[in-house]
Amino acid sequence: MTSALQKNRPDTAFGFDNSYLRLPQNFFALQAPTQVAEPWLIKLNVPLAEELGLNVEILKRDGAAIFSGNLIPEGAEPLAMAYSGHQFGHFVPLLGDGRAILLGEVIDRNGQRRDIQLKGAGQTPFSRRGDGRAALGPVLREYIISEAMFALGIPATRALAAVLTGEGVRRENVLPGAVFTRVAASHIRVGTFQYLAAGGDEDGIKALADYVIERHYPELLAAENPYLALYEAVCNRQAALIARWLQVGFIHGVMNTDNMTISGETIDFGPCAFMDAYDPMTVFSSIDQHGRYAYANQPGIGQWNLARLGEALLPLIDVDRDKAIEHANAIIKAYGERFHAQWLQGMRGKIGLDSAEDGDLEVIQSLLALMQAQGADFTLTFRRLSALAGDPGAESVFAATFREPAATAEWLLQWRERLSRDPQVPADRAAAMKRANPAFIPRNHRVEQAIEAAVQDGDFSLFEALLTVLSHPYDEQPAFAAYMEPPKPEERVLQTFCGT
Numbered sequence: 178m179t180s181a182l183q184k185n186r187p188d189t190a191f192g193f194d195n196s197y198l199r200l201p202q203n204f205f206a207l208q209a210p211t212q213v214a215e216p217w218l219i220k221l222n223v224p225l226a227e228e229l230g231l232n233v234e235i236l237k238r239d240g241a242a243i244f245s246g247n248l249i250p251e252g253a254e255p256l257a258m259a260y261s262g263h264q265f266g267h268f269v270p271l272l273g274d275g276r277a278i279l280l281g282e283v284i285d286r287n288g289q290r291r292d293i294q295l296k297g298a299g300q301t302p303f304s305r306r307g308d309g310r311a312a313l314g315p316v317l318r319e320y321i322i323s324e325a326m327f328a329l330g331i332p333a334t335r336a337l338a339a340v341l342t343g344e345g346v347r348r349e350n351v352l353p354g355a356v357f358t359r360v361a362a363s364h365i366r367v368g369t370f371q372y373l374a375a376g377g378d379e380d381g382i383k384a385l386a387d388y389v390i391e392r393h394y395p396e397l398l399a400a401e402n403p404y405l406a407l408y409e410a411v412c413n414r415q416a417a418l419i420a421r422w423l424q425v426g427f428i429h430g431v432m433n434t435d436n437m438t439i440s441g442e443t444i445d446f447g448p449c450a451f452m453d454a455y456d457p458m459t460v461f462s463s464i465d466q467h468g469r470y471a472y473a474n475q476p477g478i479g480q481w482n483l484a485r486l487g488e489a490l491l492p493l494i495d496v497d498r499d500k501a502i503e504h505a506n507a508i509i510k511a512y513g514e515r516f517h518a519q520w521l522q523g524m525r526g527k528i529g530l531d532s533a534e535d536g537d538l539e540v541i542q543s544l545l546a547l548m549q550a551q552g553a554d555f556t557l558t559f560r561r562l563s564a565l566a567g568d569p570g571a572e573s574v575f576a577a578t579f580r581e582p583a584a585t586a587e588w589l590l591q592w593r594e595r596l597s598r599d600p601q602v603p604a605d606r607a608a609a610m611k612r613a614n615p616a617f618i619p620r621n622h623r624v625e626q627a628i629e630a631a632v633q634d635g636d637f638s639l640f641e642a643l644l645t646v647l648s649h650p651y652d653e654q655p656a657f658a659a660y661m662e663p664p665k666p667e668e669r670v671l672q673t674f675c676g677t
């Protein structure tokens with residue numbers, strides 16, 4: 178049945194409205210995707226397509242051709258964006274989209290402008306020695322984890338589609354090739370500003386900053402110094418974002434400045450992973466040999482990256498360089514305080530506090546120290562604590578999360594004593610805690626199992642099941658109880674790979 182809305186929709190898949198293309202020409206390179214042999218649509222994210230106002234019927238019919246890059250939809254003006262980046266602390270003046278191609282932008286149902294980008298769509302002028310392609314495993318990984326982040330309520334780029342190309346890609350072995358369609362508030366990164374700053378292009382920096390303000394921070398147009406206000410706003414969004422990462426045990430894995438957005442969305446789900454047992458020094462990425470991007474280092478790395486953004490923005494902040502530095506320094510210092518406040522507030526929620534007291538940090542830290550010493554699973558600890566808040570009978574289940582259950586007694590006393598001064602009634606507290614503490618996260622071993630079944634056997638059922646469970650991470654879902662479990666020792670995944 179066709180609804181009135183569908184009838185009025187134009188006969189094209191996307192109503193593109195491309196604004197990045199109107200920026201100066203050195204910001205990008207026009208580049209069409211490279212055709213693939215035999216595209217096959219693995220998955221189309223229908224709710225997201227609807228949110229974007231796309232024509233779902235056309236996408237269902239032509240999705241394999243469109244999302245592989247074989248068919249350029251009407252209105253698309255494909256381009257690869259230029260950017261620089263600090264990779265593991267070393268500046269690379271020219272990175273850019275080496276395998277990603279922006280098809281164009283659409284205005285979604287909420288009036289927000291969103292980028293639609295194909296990742297793995299062939300070589301571009303920025304490919305250096307890369308083949309411009311993506312393998313199936315990393316495509317499924319990004320699909321699962323970015324959608325899980327969204328369902329957890331954490332700003333992230335989205336997954337619109339995944340296709341198989343019917344071609345092999347050469348990595349250590351030959352792997353099935355795939356293309357991932359990413360949707361982002363925009364793909365502008367800290368590294369995009371660095372690229373213009375490195376080229377001494379002050380007009381370009383201003384054009385990009387003006388564009389970003391209009392697109393992501395229109396409320397700042399009226400600020401006394403909009404560029405300083407922009408810097409502060411980006412720092413605030415990143416402080417809030419990284420606090421959220423820590424609260425769900427997320428480790429990004431490759432927080433280079435080219436992988437940090439200006440919009441405040443999590444981007445680039447290469448070697449990222451969620452930790453099981455709590456250990457602040459957890460690192461999964463095979464290429465992060467010195468643990469630069471370990472779980473607990475993320476807030477500090479965020480600050481380091483934002484300092485690089487501040488450097489690029491200096492000429493806009495004040496004509497007097499010393500004054501500009503002084504202003505930028507005040508903001509980067511405030512980022513640290515802001516992060517801490519955001520993190521503490523979120524952690525209060527995770528242990529069931531609706532009020533604030535000076536000693537709360539200590540209560541939180543002593544739980545974390547106990548979890549670390551006792552090898553407790555991060556996600557299960559907080560989920561079971563949520564149950565305990567509403568039902569004193571749940572104590573043994575909570576305590577069993579720790580290697581020595583009896584070791585929890587002292588902390589539980591401390592917690593209950595603090596709760597006695599918190600206004601919430603137990604049932605409300607337990608309900609609020611369940612909304613703050615997910616039951617389901619994309620556990621590494623589950624993600625790997627889903628990828629393995631798809632890559633080895635062409636079986637996408639585990640991928641689909643994971644997407645289903647992770648779309649409601651805060652609900653009980655008894656049929657999927659096994660997905661809450663940490664890995665058995667033989668299932669543990671210790672390393673993740675970039676997959677480039």
Ligand code: AMP
Pocket residue numbers: 272273274275276277303304305306307308309310311431435436445447675677
């Ligand atoms: P990433 O580590 O995914 O953030 O990528 C870092 C840089 O390498 C970016 O400029 C990517 O576009 C580029 N890159 C990654 N993989 C490939 C590939 N297979 N072909 C071409 N460029 C790539």
Ligand code: MG
Pocket residue numbers: 435436445
């Ligand atoms: Mg990247």
